[in-house]
Structures are given as C-alpha cells and as structure tokens.
Amino acid sequence: ESVDQVVEEMHKAKAQGADVVEVRLDCIKQFQAHQDLEIILKSKPLPVIIVYRPKCEGGLYEGDETARLEALHSALKLGADYVDFELKVAAELMSKQNKLHCGGTKVIVSCFLDGVTPSKEELSNLATHMQATGADIIKIVTSASNITELARLFHILSYSQMPVVAYAVGERGLISQLLSPKFGSNLVYGSIEGMAVPGLPTLESLRKAYKVEHINSDTKVFGLISKPVGHSKGPILHNPTLRHMNFNGLYVPMFVDNLKEFFEVYSTPDFAGFSVGIPYKEAVIQFCDEVHPLAQNIGAVNTIVRRPSDGKLIGYNTDCEASVTAMEDALQECRCINGEKSLVSPLAGKEFVLVGAGGAGRALAFGAKTRGARIIIFDIDFERAKMLAHAVSGEARPFGDLPYFQPEKGSILANATPIGMHPNKDRIPVSEVPYLK
Template sequence: MELVESTAARLNMENGDVIRNSTLICAPLMADSVDRMVKDMYRAKTSGADVVELRLDSLKNFNPRRDIETLIKSCPLPTLFTYRPTWEGGQYDGDENSRLDALRFAMETGADYIDVELQVAPEFTKSLLGKKPAKCKIIVSNHNYQITPSVEDLGNLVVRIQAAGADIVKFATTAVDVTDVARVFQIIVHSQVPIIGLVMGERGLMSRILCPKFGAYLTFGTLDPGVISAPGQPTIDALLNLYNFRQIGPDTKVYGIIGKPVSHSKSPTLYNEAFKRAGINGVYLHLLVDDIAKFLQTYSSVDFAGFSVTIPHKEAAAKCCDEVDPVAKSIGAVNCIVREPTDGKLFGCNTDYVGAITAIEEALRGSDVTISTASSPLAGKLFVVIGAGGAGKALAFGAKEKGARVVIVNRTYDRAKELAATIGGDALSLAELDNFHPEDGMILANTTSIGMQPKVDETPISKQALRHYELVFDAVYTPKITRLLREAEESGARIVNGLEMFIGQAYEQFERFTGLPAPKELFKEIMSNY
C-alpha cells in the first residue's frame, strides 16, 4: 500500500527552513510515590519532554485530592493524567466511580489533558454536564493488546472515539507483523482531528518514531530503558539523540536495517549521526521483519528509500529486487536495497564481502612492508568460512576471488556442500570443524550469529583447534570481542572483529543511499565508542 504524506502545515517554519515538527513527546511517569513522581517531572523536562503523563494507577497510598493538587502545582510541564484500570492494561482494580471522580478532579484543578478509556468515555463526558474546563483536553483511548485491526475497523474505531467526546483520539494496537504499522499510518494521515496512533511491541517501534511524518499529535518516550507504560516504548534520549525526532517531517526519507533479530544493530547510530552531520533529511530505523517480501511490498512509497539487510534475509532480499548488481547475483545475497526515486524499483547489491575481505587483508599485511599490495595476502591461503547464509556466501565469494582455497562449514552439511559446489570449494559439517587442521596458518571467518548477545558464552570451535589459524574473523560485533575472538587471540592468532567489517560495508551503503561520499573518518569516530 502506498502511504500518503501528511501536509507540511504541521511544521513550524522560519525563513522557509524547518525548525521542528509539532508532534509532542510525552514522558510516562510510573513512580509509586508522589515525591518520586515530582522528581521524575523535572528529569523529564531536562530530558526534553513536552508533556508528562502522570500514571495515577502506579501510585501507592494515593490520596486523590491532596496528591493531584501537589502534582499539578509541582509540575514544570503540561500534565496528562491517566488512571488506567486493569481491564485496559493498567494497575488500578478499585471502584470505578472513585477512579473517574479523580480524573474529574484533575480536570477541575488544572490538568492539561486527561485520558479516559473508550469503554467509559460516553458516560464520563455526559457527567461533565457541558462544564469541561476550557484548558483541559480529553483524550479518549482504546488499547488492543492482541492485534492491529484492518483499516476499515480502525476507521470505525476512530469514529466511535470521536463520538464519545474526544478532543484527541488515541488508539494503541499490537504489531503481529511490522506491516501492521502501515494501517495505522494510513489512518493517522487521513485524520481530520488530533490523533495519537501507536503500535505496541518491537515490530511496532516504527510507529513511535515516524509519527511526525504522518501528523500524529504525540508519541511516548520513557526516562529510563525498560521502565515503560506500554510495550515497545523508546527512551526520550533515543527519540531525540538517536533518531533526531524533532527534525522528522512529511518529506523525511526512511531507511533502516531489516533483520531478525535486529535490536542489537548499531546501524541506526551510525547512519542517523551521519545524516545529521550531512544535513540529510532522513531517519534510519531498526526494522524487525519476518517476511521481507511482504515488508517491501507494503512500504512501497519512494519515501521508504533504502534498507540494509542482515540475518536471515540476505538471500531472500536478492529475490525481491527488480535489479541486482552482478556481484550480488553471483553471491546470491543482497545486504543493501535502494529504491529508485523515479519509479520505485528496487536495486540490490552486496557490500559485505568488500568490508570483510578488506579488513582481513589489512590485518594480514599488518606492518609488514615486504608484502606486496598488488596481490592479496589471501592468495593460496586455506580460508574456512563458518555459515552458508548470505554473509557466508559473500565472504566465500570474496576469498575465492582473492585466490584463497575455501572450505565451507555449516551445521547443515547439505547447505555447506551446496555453497562449496557453487564457488568451487570443500564442505564440512560444524561437528567436524574441531578436528579439521590439514595445515597451520589457516584463516577462519565466522559469519553466523554464534556468540552474539545475549548468548555470549557460545563459540563455534574449541580453543584448542584455534592454534592452527593465523587469523580469525568474526562478523558478530555485539559484543565487540566475542568468546571466539578472545580465545583466538589467546591462542596466538590475529583477530578482526565484526565492527571493522560493519564500518567497511557501510561506506558503500551510505553512498548509495545519499549520493554523497561516505564520511569515513566520522564512521570510525562514531563506532570507536563501541
């Protein structure tokens, strides 16, 4: 489905330049005491929030009249009062009349917003008898913790919320698939009233970051990682400093890393900082994708302009592109997709093998000036690749091209044998690797996720077997030094970590995304912190 852009009217303009979008950042405060909540209010202001949501249902020993007055008088930011019952995902399980009385008192005392659940909103708004304080806006909300309904059902839900007396419509759904978010964007962009539309869960993260692009009223950002009021909320710090949230608008181009898992990736850190320094109107996201073909078909607007691709989608990505670079076609895997701005067609290429092979060659050359730069130090070496997926294919292809003798190792021997036959190499099962040492001075390259966080104690090979290798490379870069690399170094091998491959392959991707030269020193500077 092609997503329609919202109007530029929601942007504040000065001398023709975009200053910031008008979508608010609301910090949900879940403290169990009023004193703690007051402290968190000031933290929220310092962090850059525009509004604080005071979750009354999180308070213990709550005295409505006294505590609400204290919270309103103490707050340095506009206030949103929410008193969420357990039947809508909150913590309050007491008397309904007392709960709604507390929200009415908050309105009368000076709250800027209150949140009322759709189930009780019609009666609640009637009970006001037309005497709603002009300052206070009523957010009528609905939460679906199972699915994201169809566009038609979401449209009907919005009508019901409006009819219940909402000044601001709010609905939160659950992402079963990342493509569910597109339906919410479609509703938001066509809304004629202020609207908050969010999709919960990791697959719904995009909804919380891109909402300014489509004209949503606000998004939620937490003060601390993991201290959330709904699944999938990012921190305020991430919204402002990682995703450059204030600068996202209708014309912002969307990029991202497609993978499963994907939250560990440092790509958003790298690209968003580079976009900001270069003045590029783009944002780069984590995209937890189950079906890459479905994702690319759903987000077909030219504004969804480019994607990096990681495990396990690199081979499937090659089949989704309208055109594939000859090298990527030979490898059978794509790790970079660019959407042509004129016709929306997808172009795929592979930058993995250049980044990894270059890093390995540089490590082999080291400071030895006698090694010729005209030929590769990989020529004639026995190069053992663990993994027969997209990254494994890329490294095997690159090593073969440099004159190495290649051995493919995989848990599933048939897959190893298939890749080995394609490139002209040998195959082993992973179980055989420890006993495979026909010679010393071999090169080992792990292209699987073995040893990646959180399973940092895993390694694909015993430490004893590592003494036969001159150099060990690991594509994993979270952690930077895996167990494999640590034990390889202790065994006397040179090591190359995944960050070096990551930076190397990112140069070409940045250039394909932007048409600008890659800021290589900036990339190294950014990643030096990891």
Template structure:
C-alpha cells in the same frame, strides 16, 4: 494489506515536527513522581503523563494539587482501570471524579477510556477550561484490527466529543503499523496512533512523519509503561526524533532479531552531521515479501540494510540485483530508485575482505604488495548463509583457496562448488589443518550476545591460523577472537566489517561519501 503510496502523496508539509513527546510517570508515591517530572524536564520531554493508578495510596485533592502545581511541564492525567490495562480496581465513580478534579486543578489533558468517554464528556460540558483537552483512548492488547475496523473505532471515539483520539493496538507483524499510519494521516481530529510491541516500534518513532499528536517514551529502560516503548534518550539521541517531519526519508535495517544492530546509531549520526532529512530505524521483519509489498511507498522506505535471516530471501523481492550480489546469492543493501524499483547490492564482502586484507598486510610487518595478500591462502569460512557466501565469494575473487564448513554439509557443498572450494561439516573443520598460517572467518551466530560464552571453534585448533575474523560485533571481543589472540593470531573484529560495508551502503543510499571518521568514533564509543 494495501500500499502506503496514497499516504505519502498527502504528506507534503515541511518544517519542525509538531509531535509532542510524553513521559508516563510510574512512581508509586507523589514525591517519586515529582522527581520523575523534573528529570523529564531536564532531558527534553514536552509533557508528562501522571499515572494515578500507579500510586500506592492516593488522596485526590492534595495529591493532584501537589502533582499538577509542582510539574515543570504540561500534565496529562490518566487513571487507568485494570479492564483497560491499568492498575486501578476500585469504584468507577471515584475514578472519574478524580479525573474531573484534575481538570479543575489545572491539568492540561486527561485520558479517559472509550467505554466511559461519552458520559464523562457530557459531565464536563460547559465546564472545560479553554486550553484543556480530553484524550479518548482505546487499547487492544491482542492484535491490530483491519483498516475498516480501526476506522469505525475512530468514528466511535470522535462521536464521544473527544478532543484527541488515542488508538493503541498490538503489532503481531511490522506491517500492522501501516494501518496505524493510514488512520493517523486520515483522522479528522488530532490522533495518537500506536502499535505496541517490538514489531510496532516504528509506529512510535514515525509519529511525526504521519502527523501523530504525541508519542510516549520511557524515562529509563526499566520504566517502560507499554510494550515496545523506547526511552527518551533513544528517541532524541539515537533516532533524532525532533528532526523527523512528513517529508523525512526513511531507511532501516531489516532483520530478525534486529534490536542489537548498531546501524541506526551510525546512519542517524551521519545523516545529522551533513543535514540530510532522513532517519534510519530498526525493522523487525518476519516476512520480507509482505514487508516490501505493504510499504511500497517510495517516500516511506527509501532504502534498507538487510541482515540475518533475510539476506537470501529478500532477493526474490528485488527488481534489479547487482551482478556481484547475484553471483553471491545474498544481499545486504537495498535502494529504492525514484521510479520505485528496488535495486540490491552486497557490500558485506567488500567490508569484510578489505579488513582481512589489511590485517594480513600488517602480519609480521609485511610490506604492501601488488595484488591481494589473500592470494594462495587457505581461507576457511564457518557458515554458508548470506555472510558466509559473501566471505567465500570475496576470498575466491582474491585468489584464496576456499573451504566452507557448515552445520549441514549440503549447504556447505553448494557454496563450495560455486566458488571452486572444498566443503566440510562444522565437526570436521576442527580436525582440518593441512597447513599452518590459514585464515579463519566465522559467519555463524555462535558467540553472539547473549550467548557470549560460546565459540564455534575450540581454542586448541586456533594455533593453525594466522588470522581470525569474526563477523559478530555484539560483543565486539567474542570468545573466538579472545582465544585466537591468545593463540598468536591476528584478529579482525566484526565491527570492521560493519563499518566498511556501512561506508558502501551510505554511498549507495545518499550518493555521498561516508563520514568514515564519525563511523569509527561511534563504533569505538559504543563497542
């Protein structure tokens, strides 16, 4: 996989994004589609795709007249056959006749498949209205071919006389999107380039950056017409799609899974609030090293957050590692310097430890004192992964006596030895309560959505702890925290760690102080 450095060097344009936002209409009746059109207009879509193959019954002339004339937005008419991923199984001549009729009745675009495009375009030669355009499309539901193969495909599409090319592939890895970006930038005709699936989400979101003609979005989460398609609301409100331009800096969170992360919500709102030309995305990454090698463009990945399970694996991809992060052995914040070098930090321990300290200071009306309230406390960490390392290291730095409990004892001992602590298995920690008033920090994924009824620690054990922290923030109020509160402990939400470590990441990304009040308001609203 090649670098995208050459892509960025050509993208020096500025100004508002020209990329259009298109809503496919999936109603099964004409009336339903008309209602969808009106809703699309209200929420800010640029055009609608009338999917004729979704209609339960279809009478070409009256139905097309009603749909095209009643649409408050420009119309793209598609009649997708089953052999190209659609629902139409009838006669091909009738299908193509309907598309020609759509042109005659005033549709702005029709979409025809590459296999029939040459004949279709010949059949309308000399009859096309001035502003009417034919999109010639190719869909690959299996993979994303090589750059050479995609280039050859685009040449075939162009040879049919297409006004606009559409190439939709399937992303088996997030790095597949690089080939879509490459072909989009270099196309000689307007192009719609999409990699379908969750790993291809960035190909849709970054269409304006790489010069895509349009991208597709769903009216609602339950009306998605292709895998990985975002909703209009997410595109406009979460990712600030209208503000993305070729010179927009790209940030994101690397993880697997990653769609649950609220970081894009926080960072995109923060960027918008101060007018920064930047966007922050979800990056579903399987192979960290492959990700950084592929997206080595300075302009593409200006910085990343890093979450489970990549906080340790990403270390080997870095050019420089902050000394504290190196000692912890895990990173969660990566900044690409102007010279292209990747520099890594760990802000997890700052966010979590400061939140726990504030919780302890408020315990029993305790007054603020010099030094950390963690000093001398027995601090039990569940989990020995990246977040566990951050908590264990941070607590030890503050003078706490650290105990690390992990499913595999070897990993617990490795971390405990590094911080001068004690190691246990998760089974053993249930019976470990040598004193009262201990502090518990869960860094495992037990209790995370969707398995919200699970807990890493039985309720009867929680009475021995004065404070319980859970790094999970989806849901905010985990079963562990609910039962700890019922047992009389002070609780500290994972959202506090997220917010506070986010302050540090924002500062590292931008050199500016984070809009703390905005972060807190958003987390409260979307908890």
C-alpha cells in the same frame, strides 16, 4: 511508585529532553487522590498528562470505578495539562454530563486494542466515534503481530482531521512510534532511563539516535529488514550519517515476518531503501526488480535501493567487499614493512575457515576467493556448505568435525553464524581451547 518518585522522574524526563510527561497514577502505591495530585501538579517541570489506568484497560488500578473517575476529575480541576480518559468512560461521561472538559485542560480519549490491528475502515469508524466524545486528542494503541499492520495506523494518522496519536506496542510496533511524526502524530512516547517499558523506544534513543524532532512528512525512510532486528547497530551508524549529509532521512529497525507482504505494503517512494539482515539475505533476491551482477553471483543481497525514477527495487551486495577489505586492513597493519603496505592481498594463499554458509557467509566466501584465499566451509547444513564450496572452489567439511579441526598457522576464522549475536555476545562457534591430537 511514590509521589516523591514521580516528582523526581518528571525532572529526569525534562533533563533527558521530554516536552511533556505522562504520569500513571495507577502505579503509585497508597495513592491519595487530591493530596498527591496537588503535589504532582504543583511541582511539575513540564506539561503533564494524567493517566489512571484500570486493570481491564491494561493498567494496575483494581479499585472502585467512582473513586478513579473522581481522581481524574480532580486532575481536571487542579489544572493538569492533559487528562486521559479511556473511550468507554469518555463515551459514558459524555452521555451523562454532556461534557468532558474543565478549564484549559485538554482531554485525550484513548483506546487500547489487543490482538490484530483492525482494517483502515474499522479504524476510521473508531476514530470518528472517539472524536464524537468531544476529545481534543484521540489516542489509539494496538499490539501489532506483524509490521504490515502498522501501515493502517499510518493511514489514520495521515488522514485524520483532528490531533491523533496512534502506535503499536511490541518489537514489531517500534517503527509505528519512530515514524509517527512523519505521518502527523501529535506525540511520540518514549520511556525514561531506568524505566524501560516493553515496546516503547527510550527517550534517549528518540532524542539522540532518531532525532524525532527533525522528522517531517518529507522524511525518507530507510530500514533494516531482519528477524531479529534489535541487535543491529545500523540506526546509530546510519542516522548520524544521514544528518551529516544534510539528507532528510531516517534509518529504522524493521522486524519483518513475511517479505512478500512487507514489500507489497511498503511500496511507496517514502520507503526509499533497505538493508537486509538475518535471515533474509538470500530470500530477498526474488523481490528485487534488478540485482547487481556481484550480488547475483553471490546469491545474496544486503542492500536495496528504491530507484527514484521508476520505483524499482535494485539489490546490491556490500558485505563482500566490506568484510574482505576490513580483514585486509587489519592484516595489513601486522604486515607493514617500513610503513609501506604490501600490494598483494594479505589473504592471498591463506587458509580461510568459514563457519556459516548463509547469506553473510556466501558474501565472505566470494570475497575471500577474489583475493586468492583457500576456503574451508563448515555449516550445520552440510549440503549448503557443499553448494557454497562448489561455487568458490573451496572445501566443505561436516560441522561435527569443527571441534577437531587443526588450523594452519595464520589461518583466518570467519564467523557468519548467529552464534555470538546479541544478547550472547561472548559466544564463538569454535572452542577457545585448541584440540590437541
């Protein structure tokens, strides 16, 4: 909001690994164009993009248009590395002055499209129109309401003859930014610490979790299909693993609203595999070409591989074995006798109280059954609880009875509900104070 702060934040951006920094003049209070730009451009530690967004284009500037354009021209004259002109302005300037440039400054012509992302043809026409202004780089930003719209932006990025930046903002737009280097984007935007911008990844995540500098056209994409998706630790788990294996791949969160449309649009070998999260673990089975017998039995898939030989989607369930062995490992630690682990599963014969009979719950129940546990199931949908109980020879209880349930000593409680998920991490589905008869 002040020139001093701009200078300070530019240095922070550099320290956090940015290559270029965008300065939004419209955010500076009592902005004095010439004087302030001189300070900013003299003290810049990195190449700078100067942006001065008016309110009608999503910015904060509400003043006179002539003063705004004069400020942008000052930035050109003072040697800003890049100046961003909105398409409308750029087209007008070109028709009046026949030029947008000054010195070595590069001109970005930008366009923000609110609402549904236009078709590929419309986007191509728009890109041609933007290019005709004499821009060095064109930048198209949309507000995607569905992840499938992003494929049109990837198309523009892949086929454009000139440098393009194209991405969508919002939770559903995130992968357009993370994957944009794969499809040829010139810049990836990230926000610096303490200045989170809704819908933009943080610079730190771009550098540390996603390592965008390593992404290229051969990078295979893996993603978590889920809704919501922001809670997942998947990216910080899988991306370092992929790098450790020297595998050119990237794991990204994919906010999916419609499974059918998703699989239709993202059907190329570039999209090599998926994790499946809440609420799709059961519904996704119908989109798999083949399903592993264990996953078929459980009725839930949490991992999909696109088979390289024929592109078919093969569904697996890794939740079952993973969750049960995690519990066994934890219980074995308490059971070690003279440093020896017992060969019998510590779940054998135990009371196993499962809350939530959805995709994750089903995997847990099947896993616990293979280890000989006695399974008691609660779910807000009693029919669903009964169906699962029938499949694992367990017992379903009405959800309303949960607060009064008297567990056996040493009984295991498994929470397979969204209760306790980010951001309400300290919640659990039962009372912490036992019910006393």
